[in-house]
Amino acid sequence: MSSNQQHCRVWSRFERRKKDGSDLKFRIQNPPSSVQDSVNEFIVKYFLTEETFQKAAGISSNPEAVEEYRSILKEVIKSWTVVICCYDNDSEEVGDILGVSIVELAEGESFDSQLQLQMDENRKLFQIATECEKLVKPLMKDLKGYHSGRGIIVHPDCRCLGIATEFVKIRRQMINEQNVPMSCAWMTSYGSQKAAEKDNWETLFEITSEELGQKCGVVFKDPPDSFKFMFPRLLDDSSMSLSYGLKLSQAKSSWP
Template identity: 65%
Template sequence: MLPNNEACRVWSRFERKRKDGSVLKLRIQDPPSSAQERVLDFIAKYFVTEETFQKAAGIYSNPDSIAEYREIIKEIFKKWIIVICCEDNNSEDVGDILGVSAVELVEDKSFDGLELQTKEIQNLITIMLECEK
């Protein structure tokens, strides 16, 4: 998450029509530190209960596990790239958080001593290694 004194970059603004015809204004942006707890709430509510590996681990069924998970995520997020999707209310305040994306940059380009040449094969190996963990 970003320190309080850093400006949050807005990556994209867009609109979508709801079924009732009204327009929902959204933006993709870096999360301000003031929204950190809400980002963690979002992940604990949706990701922990729906993501395959986390669901299989049963984290969602134990409040102590969720609390531990939140503490771990706070540390992990310091190293990851995080963006959020939120309502765009034409202010710098973060509206309702509607989505979170978290990415870790991994630069390991070897697999059992082989130099992998293409980005796609590098991505495949990264996915496979992560699943093996």
């Protein structure tokens, strides 16, 4: 078995019909080690150039900033949980990468504060991330070991096929299986917000793009009206869910 065919956990298989009537089969799985470089380049090619915060930071306009970003990504992604979407071609081989979803297990100090950044554009990106973290810190202070979203990226040719919605469903599945108390993420586009809403995610905190831009000294390009910090609504009555819901309700009531 080639390294590109190593057995990896498959989280979901699904079919979608394109506008031309053709049917496509997809699967979402853990990535084999052989495609890690391809995953990194997929993130650099699409997430770095198209995600709202990354665009505002201007990283893609500076080749040196892109290289610094790439080198940082190569290291930090080792500790993140990554799943990929590819065509389900009736074999275990991964062909083209069509989407990536990333979460980090947040257990303490954010990795952002530990980075030694040289390029102004990357510093600006992490300033935005730090500002967002500060906004929700009062709501998260009692939660330990939760999943923090680090990005959902879908290939331009495969957008509007529900892949992002499948990714957020799997984030819910992960916390249920792994006994993680929460999954949350800043949804920074209309697409990611709609995908989360389809899976019954709720908005815990919201800020207009204009206000966040003023706080960070940037102008966001084609942003949604607001950026939403979202989490999956809990659908069972387990003790963990009840405890989690109580903590969130207490946090909301204490927010100024």
